[in-house]
Amino acid sequence: MTTATLPIVDLDLFLADPTATAALLECHKAAEALVTYGALIVRDSRVTEADNEAFLDLFEDYFALPNEELKKDERKEYSYQVGVTLENTEKPKCASDDDCLRIIEKLEPSERPLDVTGHGADPKCRFFWKMSTPPPYKTAYPALNMPNVIPESPKVQPTWEETLNKWGNSMKNAVEGVAQMSSLGFGLERTKFTDAGTYGPHILAPTASDLNKYGAKNTILAGFHSDLNFLTIHGRSRYPGLHIWARNTGRRIAVKVPKGRYLLVQAGKQLEHLTGGVVKAGLHEVVVNSSTIETIQSRKETHPDRPLIRISSTFFWHLSSDYDLAPLDLPNFAVDKYVTDVPAPAYPPLKVGEQVQNELKHIALMA
Numbered sequence: 001m002t003t004a005t006l007p008i009v010d011l012d013l014f015l016a017d018p019t020a021t022a023a024l025l026e027c028h029k030a031a032e033a034l035v036t037y038g039a040l041i042v043r044d045s046r047v048t049e050a051d052n053e054a055f056l057d058l059f060e061d062y063f064a065l066p067n068e069e070l071k072k073d074e075r076k077e078y079s080y081q082v083g084v085t086l087e088n089t090e091k092p093k094c095a096s097d098d099d100c101l102r103i104i105e106k107l108e109p110s111e112r113p114l115d116v117t118g119h120g121a122d123p124k125c126r127f128f129w130k131m132s133t134p135p136p137y138k139t140a141y142p143a144l145n146m147p148n149v150i151p152e153s154p155k156v157q158p159t160w161e162e163t164l165n166k167w168g169n170s171m172k173n174a175v176e177g178v179a180q181m182s183s184l185g186f187g188l189e190r191t192k193f194t195d196a197g198t199y200g201p202h203i204l205a206p207t208a209s210d211l212n213k214y215g216a217k218n219t220i221l222a223g224f225h226s227d228l229n230f231l232t233i234h235g236r237s238r239y240p241g242l243h244i245w246a247r248n249t250g251r252r253i254a255v256k257v258p259k260g261r262y263l264l265v266q267a268g269k270q271l272e273h274l275t276g277g278v279v280k281a282g283l284h285e286v287v288v289n290s291s292t293i294e295t296i297q298s299r300k301e302t303h304p305d306r307p308l309i310r311i312s313s314t315f316f317w318h319l320s321s322d323y324d325l326a327p328l329d330l331p332n333f334a335v336d337k338y339v340t341d342v343p344a345p346a347y348p349p350l351k352v353g354e355q356v357q358n359e360l361k362h363i364a365l366m367a
Contacts, residue, residue, distance in 0.1 A: 005256050006264070007033040008041045011177045018180075018190060030178060031185025031333060037246040038282030039255070039266045042233075044174040047261045052235040054159075055167040055206070056311045062156045063125055063208040064307035070125070073149050079360050081201070083149035085126040087210070092116050092223030093359070094283075103283065104224065111252045113224035113243065113285045122222050124286075125208040131168045131315070135199035141321040141353030145201050167235070168204035171263065171315040175233040178265050179317070186275070187332025193319075196274075197230060200318035200352075207312040209286070211239070211296055215308070219288040226281035227316065228359035230270040233263050235313035238299065240291040242312075244284040254291070269359065270319050273347045276327030278335050286312070321353035 009030045014023045033040035063070070067086070075083040080090075094100035095116040104112055130148050139145055151157060179193040209221040221241065236257045243252050244266070257264050266282040296308065319325065326349035 005258065006037055006039050006041045006253075008043055008258075008262070009033065009178065009181065011042050011044045011174060011181070014177060014181050018184070024184065027181040027185040029185070030181040034182055034267050034271070034279045035247070037244070038280055039244055039246075039264065040178070041257060042174055042178050042263050042265055043261055044170075044177065044263065045261050047170050047174060047235075047263060049236075049260060051167050051170060052313055054163055055235070055313050056238060057306075058156060058159060058163050059127070059206045059208060059311045059313075060307045060309045062127065062151065062153075063210070063309050063311070065151075065153055065155065069151075069153055073127070073151050075146070075149060078146045079357075080126075080128065081203070081360075082128050082130060082146045085128070087123045087125050088121040090124070090126070091121045092119065092225040094224045095119055100224070100283075107245075107250050107252075111245075111250055113245075113252070114218060114220050114287050116220065116223035116285075119220055119223050122220065123209065123214045124221050127206050127208075129164050129168065129204040131165075131172050131202045131204050132318075133199055135320065135322070137322070139199075139321055139353070140351065141357070145321060164204055167313065168315060171204070171233045171235065171313070172202060172317070174263050175231050175265060175315060175317045178233075179231060185333070186278075186330045188328065188330070192328075193230070193271075193274075196323050197317060197319045199320040199322075200230070201321060202318055203229075203316040205314045205316050207286075207314055209310040211288075211292075211308045211310055215288060215293075215296055217288055217290065217293055220285065221288065221310065222284075222286040224283060224285045226283050227266060227268040228270070228356060229268040229316040229318045230274075231317045232266045232268055233315045233317065234266075235263060237310060237312050239295050239310040241286050241289055241310070242284060243287065243289075244282055247280050254289070268316070270325065270352060270355065273325050273355065274319075274328055275330065276347055278330060278333070318356070319352045321351070321356070323352045325350055325352045325355055 073084040183192045269281045
């Protein structure tokens with residue numbers, strides 16, 4: 001396993017002048033990184049460490065609430081697409097997906113993820129907070145576009161909406177900037193991707209793992225998987241443990257996000273489908289490794305009164321549920337220069353909402 005900083009894309013250059021030569025070079029760099037690694041680091045000077053810290057504090061407090069309190073915020077009838085998902089509910093797709101298992105088999109034993117075949121559901125919790133614009137038409141997928149749930153607990157309620165919306169908008173703005181940069185990098189119109197996601201059910205989705213219960217080394221917190229949406233963006237977590245697998249390398253990489261105004265972006269299945277497999281959804285896992293153990297011990301000493309809960313400040317950016325998902329031509333992108341693995345499988349046209357529902361069934365969030 002290697003520790004690496006992924007390619008860093010400067011969103012500030014793009015925002016200053018999207019037509020400048022330096023900005024266009026960054027756009028191509030973004031597209032290249034998504035193809036090569038399925039991930040990149042974006043620098044955005046609008047992002048502040050303080051906002052991320054406030055968000056992490058709030059969700060440490062929230063997920064430290066008694067289980068009966070959390071249960072009130074569960075919306076199983078909406079496939080958990082708003083509100084809380086409690087631990088041991090969501091299953092990693094790769095535990096039962098033949099294509100994914102074949103990928104694992106081809107890796108050198110020392111580069112493989114922790115074994116998910118007997119893992120069951122992940123011992124993680126989530127909270128889904130929609131950051132979307134309701135479509136002005138009647139969507140065919142109402143369960144993917146439901147209103148938000150606001151917890152009742154006075155411990156978190158006073159600052160809940162302000163904190164979530166502030167940090168959520170920071171990540172949403174950044175990931176939409178990356179979407180526009182990569183669209184230009186692939187030789188498409190600047191807003192090709194963002195137009196397709198205008199009414200997407202974007203989700204601020206903090207993920208929590210109780211390290212008092214699940215803090216032993218080699219515990220799987222989120223089993224080997226890829227994300228079902230278009231692009232995923234994360235703030236810096238307080239606890240390491242994220243591993244990714246870069247395309248064409250076969251190497252497991254422990255991701256290191258620099259401190260400050262940086263965010264991690266990963267490709268999802270919708271981007272894979274829209275590019276016809278030129279981009280592959282980034283495969284990753286979250287586990288307790290040696291660095292996690294070291295951070296747990298340090299955190300106990302420096303913040304003994306804080307809940308020992310790993311929070312990932314994750315945001316899932318989606319295409320609109322009613323959008324027709326089909327591969328695009330990428331006429332000005334030298335695919336053969338970057339794609340050296342086997343030809344992509346067929347990506348049949350379907351609605352984004354149908355694609356999402358299919359994926360939710362596979363990970364046990366939808367009947």
